Amino acid sequence: MVVDQTRDTMETSKEQARKVYHAMVRARILEAKFSSLYKAGQIVGGVYLGKGQEAVSASLGANLEWGQDIFAPLIRDQAGRTAFGEDMLDATRTYLGSVKGPMKGRDGNIHRGRPQEGLLAMISHLGTSVSVLGGMLKARQLRGTLGTSVGATCVGDGATSTGSFHEGLNYVAVEKLPVVVVVADNQFAYSTPNNKQFACDDLVDRAKGYGVPGHSVDGTDFLACVETMTAATEAARRGEGPQMVVAKLLRLGGHGEHDDGSYVPEELKGSRYGRDCMEVGKAQMIEKGWLTEEELKQWQDDAKVEVQTAVTTAQKEDAPDPYKESWTALSRGSFREW
Amino acid sequence: MVVDQTRDTMETSKEQARKVYHAMVRARILEAKFSSLYKAGQIVGGVYLGKGQEAVSASLGANLEWGQDIFAPLIRDQAGRTAFGEDMLDATRTYLGSVKGPMKGRDGNIHRGRPQEGLLAMISHLGTSVSVLGGMLKARQLRGTLGTSVGATCVGDGATSTGSFHEGLNYVAVEKLPVVVVVADNQFAYSTPNNKQFACDDLVDRAKGYGVPGHSVDGTDFLACVETMTAATEAARRGEGPQMVVAKLLRLGGHGEHDDGSYVPEELKGSRYGRDCMEVGKAQMIEKGWLTEEELKQWQDDAKVEVQTAVTTAQKEDAPDPYKESWTALSRGSFREW
Amino acid sequence: MPVTYIDAIRDAQYKALEEDERVFLYGQDIGKFGGAFKATKGLQDKWPDRVMDAPISEDAMVGMAIGAAIEGMRPVVEMQFADFSSVGFNQIVNNAATHFYRTGIPVPITVRMPSGGTPGSGPFHSQSIETLYAHYPGCIVLTPATVSDAYHMLLEGISMDDPVIYCEHKLLYRWLKSDNYDGDGLPIGKARITRSGKHATVVAYSAMVHEAVRAAEILKAEGGWEIEVVDLRSVKPLDTDTVMASVARTGRLLAVGEAFPWGGVTAEIVSRITAEGFHLLDAPPMRLNAKDSPIPYHPKLWAAHRPTPESICHALKKLLNY
Amino acid sequence: MPVTYIDAIRDAQYKALEEDERVFLYGQDIGKFGGAFKATKGLQDKWPDRVMDAPISEDAMVGMAIGAAIEGMRPVVEMQFADFSSVGFNQIVNNAATHFYRTGIPVPITVRMPSGGTPGSGPFHSQSIETLYAHYPGCIVLTPATVSDAYHMLLEGISMDDPVIYCEHKLLYRWLKSDNYDGDGLPIGKARITRSGKHATVVAYSAMVHEAVRAAEILKAEGGWEIEVVDLRSVKPLDTDTVMASVARTGRLLAVGEAFPWGGVTAEIVSRITAEGFHLLDAPPMRLNAKDSPIPYHPKLWAAHRPTPESICHALKKLLNY
Numbered sequence A, B: 001m002v003v004d005q006t007r008d009t010m011e012t013s014k015e016q017a018r019k020v021y022h023a024m025v026r027a028r029i030l031e032a033k034f035s036s037l038y039k040a041g042q043i044v045g046g047v048y049l050g051k052g053q054e055a056v057s058a059s060l061g062a063n064l065e066w067g068q069d070i071f072a073p074l075i076r077d078q079a080g081r082t083a084f085g086e087d088m089l090d091a092t093r094t095y096l097g098s099v100k101g102p103m104k105g106r107d108g109n110i111h112r113g114r115p116q117e118g119l120l121a122m123i124s125h126l127g128t129s130v131s132v133l134g135g136m137l138k139a140r141q142l143r144g145t146l147g148t149s150v151g152a153t154c155v156g157d158g159a160t161s162t163g164s165f166h167e168g169l170n171y172v173a174v175e176k177l178p179v180v181v182v183v184a185d186n187q188f189a190y191s192t193p194n195n196k197q198f199a200c201d202d203l204v205d206r207a208k209g210y211g212v213p214g215h216s217v218d219g220t221d222f223l224a225c226v227e228t229m230t231a232a233t234e235a236a237r238r239g240e241g242p243q244m245v246v247a248k249l250l251r252l253g254g255h256g257e258h259d260d261g262s263y264v265p266e267e268l269k270g271s272r273y274g275r276d277c278m279e280v281g282k283a284q285m286i287e288k289g290w291l292t293e294e295e296l297k298q299w300q301d302d303a304k305v306e307v308q309t310a311v312t313t314a315q316k317e318d319a320p321d322p323y324k325e326s327w328t329a330l331s332r333g334s335f336r337e338w
Numbered sequence C, D: 001m002p003v004t005y006i007d008a009i010r011d012a013q014y015k016a017l018e019e020d021e022r023v024f025l026y027g028q029d030i031g032k033f034g035g036a037f038k039a040t041k042g043l044q045d046k047w048p049d050r051v052m053d054a055p056i057s058e059d060a061m062v063g064m065a066i067g068a069a070i071e072g073m074r075p076v077v078e079m080q081f082a083d084f085s086s087v088g089f090n091q092i093v094n095n096a097a098t099h100f101y102r103t104g105i106p107v108p109i110t111v112r113m114p115s116g117g118t119p120g121s122g123p124f125h126s127q128s129i130e131t132l133y134a135h136y137p138g139c140i141v142l143t144p145a146t147v148s149d150a151y152h153m154l155l156e157g158i159s160m161d162d163p164v165i166y167c168e169h170k171l172l173y174r175w176l177k178s179d180n181y182d183g184d185g186l187p188i189g190k191a192r193i194t195r196s197g198k199h200a201t202v203v204a205y206s207a208m209v210h211e212a213v214r215a216a217e218i219l220k221a222e223g224g225w226e227i228e229v230v231d232l233r234s235v236k237p238l239d240t241d242t243v244m245a246s247v248a249r250t251g252r253l254l255a256v257g258e259a260f261p262w263g264g265v266t267a268e269i270v271s272r273i274t275a276e277g278f279h280l281l282d283a284p285p286m287r288l289n290a291k292d293s294p295i296p297y298h299p300k301l302w303a304a305h306r307p308t309p310e311s312i313c314h315a316l317k318k319l320l321n322y
């Protein structure tokens, strides 16, 4: 019996790990495409990548069920979105400004979402999603439809300095809502290193002050991420209240594709946190026998096709037409005044 | 030699305790007067008392030197202001709306200050003083005039939920400025009990998350307050960076004099934190032989005279005259447009 | 039993809670305590789960309401004072107010703003900041001046799909009384002719409607002038048509507001009327606002900071004599 | 070597740091990195202590600056984008802007606001929110449109005792060039006649000055119309006299701004000119602003959201044909 249980757990872990890694592969390839489109001048505005942060993001997203749970991604969560179930076309259409995208060209890049399907559309102001997520869950609680749904959000080290983040986290803690708050501590906020951002040894030291459990994980360690995010999400789902996860890692690139990130010291890049979680994950998966080189190749090839199809589709689509635009912020069109 | 040092320390403690207690006596009597003036309709707007919080406030204020240190008081800091050196006339004139007060009738009650002498004039928005205090100290650091000056501020349990408080505390921590942040945890923010305000066991649990030392004290225990505030202020003065002190106690009254505070449960009032720090302090002082009943009586009598003089003076003074008012928010009068 | 303006606010919330289970109330001290102004008195007793106390976190309060609204609820958030909404400002103008345009999903939140000055309240408990929320696209901004409007517009606002900023004037809370909440059925978006006249039009909103009426009475008594007073009721949308029709009758316009003088409601009115009704004007349209300084604490200063019947009369005389 | 608008901002900060040791700079990523727009490039190398990186805490950034200013310093705070100042809004309007009135102690802070739209920047990196800071009493609000003004007005602003909101337009950063910073010596508070004309006056500020000039050129070419363009330079104080004198010459007024349409700069101008210069007007004064929706991401939508030379021409033709 004991043996069986272990096997089951192993099977679950394997399936989960494969799900996460698959999303990582797809996200990495999609983002690489965005980067080259940007460099070719085909994406206007900024492109912000999650390169190096896929393990953290995807292992969170893979724990969430589309249509049931809620995800409030931030800048570097392509992998988490993919794992959660966001259609690649949504991302591609948004970046390319197709009128068919979920934002219809009105908002761009990482600001997309499908809020009624559980994917929040972030505003730029950092830290603001935590309370919104809390309100969504609170609504379900009030209506008795919360069930075992959970909400999750990611922020960076820099976003923890915002008053909004503090108020939001305090709120969900007071209400003991089923929330996972992941801090992807990539050592920098744009160019600003942690020592100019906060003074505690480790951001996980903040958890106790909010009265929530804190989990630490090496964000480059693929399997550790899968395990920690699953544990945190399950704890939230079990009704243990908000969970704070702090993952340490590095951005493997600039803040956005306009930035070369040259301010990141070489020794940090050469450190443990400079590892590429894709590489680490690959080695771990292959060592465990949970993935073969051939399968991986297949995933990659499939993802390339998928990405290319999305791009081709979006590129053929119309841009928004200013003459057909509603030009009102209100849902009640009759109140439009200009 | 050892004996001598102990005697010196004892002497210092005694002097410090007397200074603190004296300020408490004066503040209590002054505030009682404000309360009766308010009830007699002679003070317009709100009256907010520090009754029950004098030990916390005065033991902080007594560690600060007027003209050298900076104090950013909040709602319940009459005792701290008095201990720091604020003239009773400033308080009285402000409450009574005399044009001769430091705010000239333009702002009222607890919003008064003399910023260039180191006493900040708070705005109502909670939490906003911490960063301002930080900026004042930073300015001195930049100019090389910081020396051993420190800054101190008080906030309530409720104010810790503001984003502004979080950003401010994080800022002073990052810059390792000599600041003492006192949280007077009086279990309520207006009518809102702590369990609706935060979810950690004790607000001092937040200190570590900011990377600052946390001190706990029973805010009704007079001598403990004197000791803790002195230790915290001295640590800040020695360059050990911000210190967070959490004092637990109860407000011995309503939120303001318009409020009877009837929502505070009787069992809490009967608990340790419901003690009156004035009573506790008196017993402690007398037991130690640091104060006699006669001296106390004298302090009280003197304070009554002092308060009465201040009130009589302020009452005779003019109210601000709208016809003489500048009606511009700018120091550059030539930019006045209306 | 007469009802007051604050009764209207409470009773409208009562009715909204009773009739629509998507409605809930959220704010500091609004539960057992009933709110700083008692606008939610007794409501938590009846709906323990749907009347919730908030931490002192205006940003999170609005954020929470946005989230709940996205999920289909109709949150009513009480700011303890409008002045403190400056801390929830970002979530209102950048999150709630942009959400429908960005995503197609409306955010039906109502934010109650205890606004306006009272003697002794000082710079941070007296502000009228409707301009902030009207300037940004995406909010509906209500400024009821009567007991009946306070009641019906709050209910109507809660029923709307867009974010609603409900500016309630603290000076009217207990002073303004009515026999009942019966109104004239005007919907949001329509202004009201509060007093008809023919020599000049005063456009006002919120508490200033009453000061304008007082001024009109003084001028009537003094010189037989007949001043028309238009109550805007909402400053966004702003009912230009009703104002225009009034100006067409009177040829003279004075816009009065309690807010700061630069920009804002009165400037918006004057700009609209001159753009479309230039030919109707027999005299330059005028504005009267509060002074361009913080709102002073001292009652004597305060009384001179905002428009008064006297200063409105003064402005009107200039207008009439043009 | 020509200098750009962003050079002017950097060089003015250089000069301020060099000449006044009370000046320091504070903002996110402004140190070694030189700022998101490189407005502080190289400055930390020269003044390691006086060019400081901030945490992502706009409220605390402004609070810190207020404190330092009270102590006699002259902080210059960089918002990474004007849009994020919504989070520092409370400290600006309620703390910095009220402090002198309340205490008699001035707060000489300068807050730099990278403002205005650029293609693809979207709703939260494009805003022009001068109205917020001009509506509240207590701030001076600068909106330079030229390289020389960007330079001199920043320096002059830093030297002023009152809080200064310095709105710099991102679209002009690298596009707008000049041979040098030589200016015409106009002080803050004075508007400039950028282009003289006699048929109509366009009042604009910041980037819209250039769009207005383009429109004027088109109309000149098309029909020989001579359009006068007034550059306000600061929207508070607002130089009514210069605008009035222009309207006295042309009889026609169009106020153009890139901000949202409700209230704001253009409404303030129209209201002032009609109040005092009604008799000068041969046609109803008009406004042209951005649309009443969030600023869209897509360049095609964005270009139609704000006034353009074409839409200015369109409005001017209506005005000229009245």
Ligand SMILES: Cc1ncc(C[n+]2csc(CCOP(=O)(O)OP(=O)(O)O)c2C)c(N)n1
Pocket (backbone or CB within 6 Å): A075, A076, A124, A125, A126, A155, A156, A157, A158, A159, A160, A162, A184, A186, A188, A189, A190, A251, A255, D028, D056, D058, D080, D084, D087
């Ligand atoms: C309130 C606010 N201030 C400033 C910004 C500008 N900004 C965008 S991303 C960023 C850095 C974010 O750093 P971090 O939170 O660590 O996330 P990372 O980029 O490292 O993933 C900044 C300063 C913002 N978006 N919101």
Ligand SMILES: Cc1ncc(C[n+]2csc(CCOP(=O)(O)OP(=O)(O)O)c2C)c(N)n1
Pocket (backbone or CB within 6 Å): B075, B076, B124, B125, B126, B155, B156, B157, B158, B159, B160, B162, B184, B186, B188, B189, B190, B251, B255, C028, C056, C058, C080, C084, C087
């Ligand atoms: C940002 C903000 N929101 C709301 C208020 C209104 N308000 C004034 S005092 C107070 C309660 C403060 O509680 P706490 O911080 O615990 O201090 P205490 O009154 O208990 O000393 C509230 C909600 C405010 N001043 N500022």
Ligand SMILES: [Mg+2]
Pocket (backbone or CB within 6 Å): A156, A157, A158, A184, A185, A186, A187, A188, A189, A190
């Ligand atoms: Mg980071």
Ligand SMILES: [Mg+2]
Pocket (backbone or CB within 6 Å): B156, B157, B158, B184, B185, B186, B187, B188, B189, B190
């Ligand atoms: Mg308290």
